[in-house]
Amino acid sequence: MRVLIVEDEARIARFLKKGLEEESYAVDVATDGSAALDWVAGASYDLILLDVMLPGLNGFEVCRILRQRGITTPILMLTARDEVDDRVTGLDAGADDYLPKPFAFKELLARLRALTRRTTAAATPETVLKLADLTLDTITHRARRGEREIELTAKEYALLEYLLRHAHRPLSRTLIRESIWGYDYYGASNVVDVYVRHLRQKLEAHGEPPLIHTVRGVGYKADEAE
Ligand code: CA
Numbered sequence: 001m002r003v004l005i006v007e008d009e010a011r012i013a014r015f016l017k018k019g020l021e022e023e024s025y026a027v028d029v030a031t032d033g034s035a036a037l038d039w040v041a042g043a044s045y046d047l048i049l050l051d052v053m054l055p056g057l058n059g060f061e062v063c064r065i066l067r068q069r070g071i072t073t074p075i076l077m078l079t080a081r082d083e084v085d086d087r088v089t090g091l092d093a094g095a096d097d098y099l100p101k102p103f104a105f106k107e108l109l110a111r112l113r114a115l116t117r118r119t120t121a122a123a124t125p126e127t128v129l130k131l132a133d134l135t136l137d138t139i140t141h142r143a144r145r146g147e148r149e150i151e152l153t154a155k156e157y158a159l160l161e162y163l164l165r166h167a168h169r170p171l172s173r174t175l176i177r178e179s180i181w182g183y184d185y186y187g188a189s190n191v192v193d194v195y196v197r198h199l200r201q202k203l204e205a206h207g208e209p210p211l212i213h214t215v216r217g218v219g220y221k222a223d224e225a226e
Pocket of ligand 1: 007008009051053054
């Protein structure tokens with residue numbers, strides 16, 4: 001596993017590099033945004049750890065440029081604590097997850113493992129998406145929890161498929177709305193919340209544990225019980 005750390009604060013970069021190398025990751029460090037773009041152009045990474053506050057190009061801009069260039073490497077953004085806007089901006093820029101600073105190293109490792117698991121799984125396109133006891137057949141559009149069959153409308157299906165394809169990662173309302181309803185949607189601004197409520201009612205109709213979780217200030221995340 002090869003990781004690129006993008007962090008201008010030498011002390012933090014050193015600490016992260018040392019810790020990740022001890023976990024047998026191969027690590028490169030870029031100290032600003034344009035150096036990061038150079039590193040990514042010249043090597044193939046399994047993960048990018050991207051700080052938001054950088055001299056020159058900030059982390060959001062770096063993230064956006066990488067995605068525009070077609071780089072799909074998972075990106076974990078390091079955001080300022082309690083800056084909800086930063087989290088949403090990061091996700092909208094194409095980051096896969098965010099970790100508020102300061103964080104425990106253990107938490108960082110857990111996020112990195114989750115992100116790499118996801119890419120390995122994504123390599124084989126699946127026709128049946130699974131999360132806990134929920135299965136969604138992307139060919140027949142049938143949903144089940146255990147043995148219980150769940151009827152979904154076309155939009156509910158699209159929303160559930162989107163959430164499951166991006167399971168374990170927080171998704172902003174804007175990202176969800178644009179993905180399901182399109183950029184030119186001018187209807188009710190709470191359409192995502194309304195549809196999530198419908199889905200939850202159907203998925204939890206028999207008292208099953210919730211699988212769609214609210215991420216405070218951000219949006220939603222499909223995941224097993226927290
Ligand atoms: Ca920084």
